[in-house]
Amino acid sequence: MSQAVHRRMDFVVKVSKFCNLRCRYCYEYESLGNREAMSREQLRQLYRHIEAWRAQVDARDQQRTELGFIWHGGEPLLLEPGFYWDTLQDQKEIFGEDVPRKNVLQTNLTVLDEERIELLRRGFDVVGVSVDVFGGLRVNVAGKDLQPQTLKNMERLRERGVPFSTITVLTRANIGRLRHIYDFFSRAGIDFRLLPLFDGAFEGQHRSFDMSTQDILKAFQELVDLWLEKDGFLKVYPTLEQIQTVLRFIKGNAAPVYYNKREWLPVLLVNTNGDCFTYGDPYEDPEWCVGNLFTTPLVDLFAGERFAKSALAAERRIAQNCLSCPYFGACSGYPIAEEHYNFKEKRPDGGRTCVVERNLFAYIEKRIRAQQELLTDERVEAAFREQPAA
Numbered sequence: 088m089s090q091a092v093h094r095r096m097d098f099v100v101k102v103s104k105f106c107n108l109r110c111r112y113c114y115e116y117e118s119l120g121n122r123e124a125m126s127r128e129q130l131r132q133l134y135r136h137i138e139a140w141r142a143q144v145d146a147r148d149q150q151r152t153e154l155g156f157i158w159h160g161g162e163p164l165l166l167e168p169g170f171y172w173d174t175l176q177d178q179k180e181i182f183g184e185d186v187p188r189k190n191v192l193q194t195n196l197t198v199l200d201e202e203r204i205e206l207l208r209r210g211f212d213v214v215g216v217s218v219d220v221f222g223g224l225r226v227n228v229a230g231k232d233l234q235p236q237t238l239k240n241m242e243r244l245r246e247r248g249v250p251f252s253t254i255t256v257l258t259r260a261n262i263g264r265l266r267h268i269y270d271f272f273s274r275a276g277i278d279f280r281l282l283p284l285f286d287g288a289f290e291g292q293h294r295s296f297d298m299s300t301q302d303i304l305k306a307f308q309e310l311v312d313l314w315l316e317k318d319g320f321l322k323v324y325p326t327l328e329q330i331q332t333v334l335r336f337i338k339g340n341a342a343p344v345y346y347n348k349r350e351w352l353p354v355l356l357v358n359t360n361g362d363c364f365t366y367g368d369p370y371e372d373p374e375w376c377v378g379n380l381f382t383t384p385l386v387d388l389f390a391g392e393r394f395a396k397s398a399l400a401a402e403r404r405i406a407q408n409c410l411s412c413p414y415f416g417a418c419s420g421y422p423i424a425e426e427h428y429n430f431k432e433k434r435p436d437g438g439r440t441c442v443v444e445r446n447l448f449a450y451i452e453k454r455i456r457a458q459q460e461l462l463t464d465e466r467v468e469a470a471f472r473e474q475p476a477a
């Protein structure tokens with residue numbers, strides 16, 4: 088078997104919900120005081136279940152899969168660094184040296200000491216820092232904005248040579264400052280992903296900073312404009328992925344891609360108690376839990392009725408939207424299958440309409456066709472070749 092990696096599956100590991108912040112939009116808001124965490128043994132069991140599945144599907148398909156573990160919370164850095172060193176050691180033992188894998192840590196970066204800097208430098212492959220730049224919604228229990236602390240610690244990571252990228256949550260509180268946000272990251276040379284607000288933890292949580300589908304669409308359009316207008320190659324997501332899709336469509340020389348969740352699921356969310364959810368389904372709704380990875384082999388979970396129900400729901404959304412979409416094939420259908428910000432618009436039959444992605448692709452296409460030289464623009468070509476970030 089070739090040593091090249093053919094595909095990847097990510098596991099978003101909600102290692103603990105406990106957090107020192109109370110970001111006003113956090114979808115885990117009601118669990119942020121809960122100190123419960125996954126245990127070392129539960130994680131070992133999770134790894135064993137994943138490895139048994141990986142060995143089986145790689146042998147079956149003659150493919151090589153990279154595994155991604157995205158450590159998420161709460162604030163994962165509140166756990167002792169020793170916890171992570173132990174579990175990383177367990178990964179080595181259970182997966183061996185030959186199974187490619189990446190460990191990513193998503194942090195608010197407000198708590199950082201020498202031990203944690205060392206952990207981020209040597210233990211993790213990628214560090215993602217949550218920072219909104221504007222909005223003042225990332226506050227602690229007392230309501231104090233802790234962004235200055237995060238920025239200070241980002242500086243410390245830079246001084247110590249620990250690379251990181253950032254995630255910025257898009258809300259009504261910062262949507263009018265996109266140009267400034269872009270400039271901030273551009274000046275600092277830091278890659279970033281703009282993530283539209285996820286559903287709240289309770290009714291009315293987002294009342295003062297929620298956005299409409301049109302707001303999200305306009306924000307993504309503005310980000311495309313900013314990326315095209317600025318010099319230099321800043322990795323801005325999902326903009327690069329969206330431009331890649333439209334270039335595939337315009338050039339028409341790539342094999343079509345179709346998202347099929349039954350064939351390959353790219354990401355599975357593992358909750359603190361081991362319950363698993365796919366991204367397109369309602370989070371923490373027991374009706375949509377596809378199984379528990381502490382107690383159930385992943386092979387069984389994928390073969391189960393719950394997963395079949397989840398796949399069917401995604402297939403329906405694709406059938407209702409993508410079959411009449413000109414971009415289908417260049418776009419795999421993943422946005423309407425799994426991306427929550429695409430789910431906001433209900434159809435009369437109760438289904439969902441792909442508004443953001445489809446209209447954004449049309450906007451990007453118009454921009455590129457009106458400015459043909461963009462097709463030979465080195466930066467745009469580089470974006471086309473660039474692998475999307477984790």
Ligand code: SF4
Pocket residue numbers: 405408409412413414415416418419420421422423424441444445448
């Ligand atoms: S843009 Fe939306 S409707 Fe079109 S193929 Fe992609 S997911 Fe489907």
